[in-house]
Amino acid sequence: MTKPVHTALTIPLALLLLSLSCQRGGAVTSDAGTTVPSNTEVLVDVSDSSPLTRSRTSAGFTQADFTRHVKALNTRIKRVSSAEFSIVIQKPFVVIGDEPRKVVQQRAVDTVKWAVDRLKQDFFTRDPEHILDIWLFKDEASYKKHTRLLFGDSPSTPYGYYSPRHKALIMNIATGGGTLVHEIVHPFIEANFPACPPWLNEGLGSLYEQSGEVDGHIHGFTNWRLPGLQRAIRQKAVPSFKSLMEMDANSFYNEDKGTNYAQSRYLCHYLQEKGALVKFYQEFIARQKTDPSGFKSLQKVLAEPDMDAFKTKWENYVMGLRQGTTVTVE
Numbered sequence: 001m002t003k004p005v006h007t008a009l010t011i012p013l014a015l016l017l018l019s020l021s022c023q024r025g026g027a028v029t030s031d032a033g034t035t036v037p038s039n040t041e042v043l044v045d046v047s048d049s050s051p052l053t054r055s056r057t058s059a060g061f062t063q064a065d066f067t068r069h070v071k072a073l074n075t076r077i078k079r080v081s082s083a084e085f086s087i088v089i090q091k092p093f094v095v096i097g098d099e100p101r102k103v104v105q106q107r108a109v110d111t112v113k114w115a116v117d118r119l120k121q122d123f124f125t126r127d128p129e130h131i132l133d134i135w136l137f138k139d140e141a142s143y144k145k146h147t148r149l150l151f152g153d154s155p156s157t158p159y160g161y162y163s164p165r166h167k168a169l170i171m172n173i174a175t176g177g178g179t180l181v182h183e184i185v186h187p188f189i190e191a192n193f194p195a196c197p198p199w200l201n202e203g204l205g206s207l208y209e210q211s212g213e214v215d216g217h218i219h220g221f222t223n224w225r226l227p228g229l230q231r232a233i234r235q236k237a238v239p240s241f242k243s244l245m246e247m248d249a250n251s252f253y254n255e256d257k258g259t260n261y262a263q264s265r266y267l268c269h270y271l272q273e274k275g276a277l278v279k280f281y282q283e284f285i286a287r288q289k290t291d292p293s294g295f296k297s298l299q300k301v302l303a304e305p306d307m308d309a310f311k312t313k314w315e316n317y318v319m320g321l322r323q324g325t326t327v328t329v330e
């Protein structure tokens with residue numbers, strides 16, 4: 001989108017000149033911020049240079065902080081790779097990609113901004129504590145090469161991951177934008193609900209890995225995790241909700257029998273279809289000290305005294321789901 005003219009008039013002359021030189025330099029300006037090819041020294045995000053919008057983000061980072069950050073990224077990229085990267089400031093993130101500049105910018109708006117705006121609308125008030133980088137590598141070769149060169153990683157997943165250590169979300173974007181939305185949830189959970197148990201962190205992340213907009217809100221749809229969960233339900237291999245919700249990181253991630261993500265996702269999906277997901281999240285946050293797993297909050301929001309009976313009800317619900325369709329829970 002083009003910046004409104006009345007905003008441009010409020011920019012001090014020096015900033016205006018900078019922004020003009022920036023545009024002459026070929027950078028693209030939009031709501032996504034300024035796209036900065038890695039070989040340019042012009043690092044002004046003109047979309048945020050108006051006195052009205054120059055305010056700090058909720059995590060306290062100024063425009064100058066972002067500019068410094070981008071400059072450091074440029075230096076870092078050039079040190080390890082001759083590939084052409086574009087950098088887009090999409091607060092609270094910085095998006096870096098080696099697809100064509102326009103594509104990187106489009107992903108910054110259509111995926112990152114889209115998801116961040118809607119997640120904040122329903123769940124999150126605080127931005128991540130650090131400026132986080134979202135690396136969008138164009139294909140498997142680039143993903144493997146650059147995770148090694150930039151982070152010394154050899155990823156166990158072909159899709160992408162969040163690395164708190166590197167303050168980065170690292171994606172093979174050729175596999176689609178779903179994983180990106182999933183990973184965006186994690187740093188927001190970290191900032192807003194540090195004691196969040198793994199089941200909800202992954203439940204929300206994986207709910208939104210297949211999502212769209214319904215009635216102006218982010219909405220998770222059924223996805224590839226469904227058939228495996230249905231199989232496990234038929235085999236009576238799905239643990240009780242109490243067990244799932246009380247799992248610490250080691251049990252959830254390392255001792256997973258293969259259903260933890262899916263069970264968490266489709267519990268969130270059930271709550272969503274009931275119109276109770278946001279209510280549950282708020283209830284859980286409010287009661288986390290006395291209910292660290294969320295189990296009591298779940299019981300309360302569902303108004304289900306018998307959670308074994310609820311599990312049967314939920315299993316029937318899941319067995320009735322089909323990939324690519326939505327159903328309404330009565």
Ligand SMILES: [Zn+2]
Nearest residue numbers: 182186202205
């Ligand atoms: Zn995750």
